[in-house]
Amino acid sequence: MRYWLMKSEPSVFTIEDLENSPLQTVKWIPTKGIRNYQARNFMRDDMSLGDLAFFYQSNCDKPGIVGIMKISRLAYPDPLQFIEGHKYFDPKSSIEKPRWLSVNVTLIKKIPLIELKQLRAFPKLKSMLILREGNRLSITPVLDDEWKFITDAIN
DNA sequence: GCCAACGTTGGC
DNA sequence: GCCAACGTTGGC
Numbered sequence: 001m002r003y004w005l006m007k008s009e010p011s012v013f014t015i016e017d018l019e020n021s022p023l024q025t026v027k028w029i030p031t032k033g034i035r036n037y038q039a040r041n042f043m044r045d046d047m048s049l050g051d052l053a054f055f056y057q058s059n060c061d062k063p064g065i066v067g068i069m070k071i072s073r074l075a076y077p078d079p080l081q082f083i084e085g086h087k088y089f090d091p092k093s094s095i096e097k098p099r100w101l102s103v104n105v106t107l108i109k110k111i112p113l114i115e116l117k118q119l120r121a122f123p124k125l126k127s128m129l130i131l132r133e134g135n136r137l138s139i140t141p142v143l144d145d146e147w148k149f150i151t152d153a154i155n
Numbered sequence: 156g157c158c159a160a161c162g163t164t165g166g167c
Numbered sequence: 168g169c170c171a172a173c174g175t176t177g178g179c
Contacts, residue, residue: 007176007177009176058176058177058178059176059177059178060177063177116178134176135176135177136176136177138176
């Protein structure tokens with residue numbers, strides 16, 4: 001079992017949107033395609049059913065962790081890449097050789113916001129990828145120790 | 156809205 | 168395969 005951190009901009013998709021979705025399950029992210037090879041490769045190569053992930057809200061007033069999700073469907077082609085005219089249409093992709101993938105996630109629970117600046121304050125977390133300057137990757141692995149430390153802090 | 160830090164693109 | 172130009176991300 002692996003752990004992940006997945007970013008979403010609240011202007012695009014919020015934890016409440018996830019909460020209000022049927023079965024509290026969505027394609028990540030419903031209206032947006034992940035268009036970064038590193039993030040795609042994580043989904044394709046390293047994610048397993050039942051892996052857990054932090055829902056991280058980014059590019060907003062209070063960036064931070066707001067929930068816990070699980071991976072509920074393994075990587076599959078992102079349908080948005082095939083919709084001509086769509087923002088996430090990719091002419092270089094095809095049904096036979098899809099370039100971009102998604103996974104489904106299911107909400108486990110919302111948690112009280114743990115702000116980015118709080119995360120930064122914990123020496124134990126100083127190597128977290130999300131805290132690295134210039135980090136832009138929307139899906140990053142979380143180490144077992146980091147996951148345990150954060151989830152322990154919640155409880 | 157600024158801007159640093161990235162990833163991608165494409166000409167060569 | 169280099170690298171400048173460009174677009175995007177995301178904290179502030």
